[in-house]
Amino acid sequence: MSFNHNNNEPIDHSQNSNIQYYPGWYPCPSSQDESIQELQHKQKKKSRGNRKLQRYRRNLRKQGMDPDTIIRITGAWVDIDSEESSKIMEQNLDKTNSTVNETMFHEIAMVEKNKTHTNIYKHGLVSPKQPNLKRLIRTNKTNSVISVQPSKKTSISNNSSVDYTNIPDQIFFHMLSTAFNDVDKLGHFLNEKEKFEFIREYTNLIDRLSYVKLQEQQWNYYYNIGMTQNIWSGRISKPLSKKNSICNTYGKSKTIIEQYRRNFSKELSQAQYRIELFEKEILFKSAQHIDCTSEIKMLSFIINTFVYEKQQKLREEFEYKRQMLILDAIDHRLMQAFYNLKPNSSQIASARRIWRVTTKHIIMNEQIAILKQRLISKQPLPASTLFDHTINRIETSLTQLDNVMIQDDKSTTVPSSQFDTMNQLKHNIINQSIITAREMAETSAQIILDETQRLLSFKHDDQHLHEVHITVVNAIEDRRYHMMQRGNYMIQEKLATYLRQN
Structure with missing residues (x-):
């Protein structure tokens, strides 16, 4: 069915005896009806899921892999659209094919009791996990560019420790x-x-x-x-x-x-x-x-x-x-x-602001704890910011100077004043950073206190509404308190990790 462009009325081609339809043949639209026909025949494509993932699973099944292993391999799947990611997919498929062949061989070796242990151990009974493709997609936040990079650990070995x-x-x-x-x-x-x-x-x-x-x-x-x-x-x-x-x-x-x-x-x-x-x-x-x-x-x-x-x-x-x-x-x-509790928009805005500032407060507490650890640690800590790298470079230079001063080499003369100057510089920078972080943490705490006081000062004429409002404020405070507990636990574990590494 098409349309008459003069009066926009539909034209029924079934009544036109001059037009005959044959299998595999369709009437060619005129130039006037071409755009309308295209819009009429253009339909929304049906979604048939991730076809690449479906082909990947089909290849795994053809190789004889059991369903549980297939689910474990493809469980962390992410959509791959770029050419680089497609190449990664092909490489993973090749690795999987070889892994499945080995797995089938080892299961046979398990049944055959007369096989030597050397063959059983060499090939293993469990196929290693495939690369987590989500780890291959890394986001460069500095440049806001998403790029595909090779993962440092492309596969998980049977022994995940050593x-x-x-x-x-x-x-x-x-x-x-x-x-x-x-x-x-x-x-x-x-x-x-x-x-x-x-x-x-x-x-x-x-x-x-x-x-x-x-x-x-x-x-x-x-x-x-x-x-x-x-x-x-x-x-x-x-x-x-x-x-x-x-x-x-x-x-x-x-x-x-x-x-x-x-x-x-x-x-x-x-x-x-x-x-x-x-x-x-x-x-x-x-x-x-x-x-x-x-x-x-x-x-x-x-x-x-x-x-x-x-x-x-x-x-x-x-x-x-x-x-x-x-x-x-x-x-x-x-x-x-x-x-x-169905809070109103004002209560939601206050809650989100309190929780957001609480997060910043936790970050400042973490920075203070790490900086204090830097004051007493003689080994460089893992660096994530420009400041961390700067302190690590100073600590590396101090370690090198200390080693040179210990050595009894008359040809090398390093004045002790240079070592003391750099060491004092390091402590001054860290102490100043601690002071700044404390000021920022105190500011965050004051913002949280002011926002909470503003919520508590709000009065309702209706007693029931006032009780509901207090319940909402208590819910905000309960979550803020838990956020602090969660943040303190993460800080303690991070410091414990640094101590174990040193």
């Missing part, structure tokens, strides 16, 4: 010197090189098992706290989170948590099986020469103690994530409790 296969022999021997000294009986059937590779491989297996146990405990914690306190996942829009000075997302959904629990439970069984198989093989090999059961038990204890110390940082990171999950969930609940 890869002992890449550590030089001398360093590895120094790390586990006790283990090498307590396995003399292994020398009856293993030469020095074989003994070295045996301990290295045994360490990797135990480290992997310990890591999987930590992951299983972490996801079990997420599941238990979700079931007991109903803390799963929360998400709000980024504009709304910015207005209310709150994180826009936290936690994981129940479905994802259950998937991770199943995956790590399976990986735990596989890791335990590999260690048992490895120990049986070495005991079977040693049985022809000497009984070294006690040495294997002692070696296992030494390596487990060593791995436990090395994974201390990982346990602290997991504990930090647990605490932040609870703090973020409570923060969202307090914000929702405020809006559930």
Whole structure:
């Protein structure tokens, strides 16, 4: 059906006997009706989802990958439109294909009991996770340009703490010197090189098992706290989170948590099986020469103690994530409790201003704590601002001068006054920065106090409305108090991390 341009009335072509329709043939519109026909036939395209992601999943299924692994790989997917990102996608697909082939081979090796442990360990039973594509998309806030950059860590290895296969022999021997000294009986059937590779491989297996146990405990914690306190996942829009000075997302959904629990439970069984198989093989090999059961038990204890110390940082990171999950969930609940009271526009504006200034106040407190740490620390702290880099350069110069002064080299003369001058300069800069940060923190605190007093001074003639208003003010203060607690915890953890690094 088209339109008559003279009177805008529709023209019914079905009544025109001169026009015949054939399969695959359509009448050509005239120049007058061309624009109208284009608009008439132009329809909104149907959304069929992310086609690239669908093709990616289809290729994974063709390679024989199980659905849980596919979900884990594509769970953090982000849309990719640029040519660079498409290339990254192709590279990830190639890596995945090779990984899946290896995984299928290892599962067969698990069934075949007569396969040697060398092949089982070499290929692994669990395919490594694929690169998180979201990490490849980085935003340069300074230039406001979004660019695709290669991630520093493009894949997560089976051992997320330390890869002992890449550590030089001398360093590895120094790390586990006790283990090498307590396995003399292994020398009856293993030469020095074989003994070295045996301990290295045994360490990797135990480290992997310990890591999987930590992951299983972490996801079990997420599941238990979700079931007991109903803390799963929360998400709000980024504009709304910015207005209310709150994180826009936290936690994981129940479905994802259950998937991770199943995956790590399976990986735990596989890791335990590999260690048992490895120990049986070495005991079977040693049985022809000497009984070294006690040495294997002692070696296992030494390596487990060593791995436990090395994974201390990982346990602290997991504990930090647990605490932040609870703090973020409570923060969202307090914000929702405020809006559930149906505050008016004036109350909302005051609440957002108080929360925004509270965030700035927390930032100033963090700067003060870090600056105080710089006064007593002799090692440069991680730098994020121009000021941090400047102080780090001064501290580096002081360390170099101190080393030169300690050395007994008559050819090098460094006046002590130069060292004292630079050291005094560093302290003056930091002290002045602390004073400035304190002034800014006091200003923020005064703004919060004034805004709260203004809210409390507002009177209502209706007693019920006045009580509702007080309840709203209390909700604002409850969330502000929690924000301070959350900020103080993050500051303490950041300082603790600096101390552990130094």
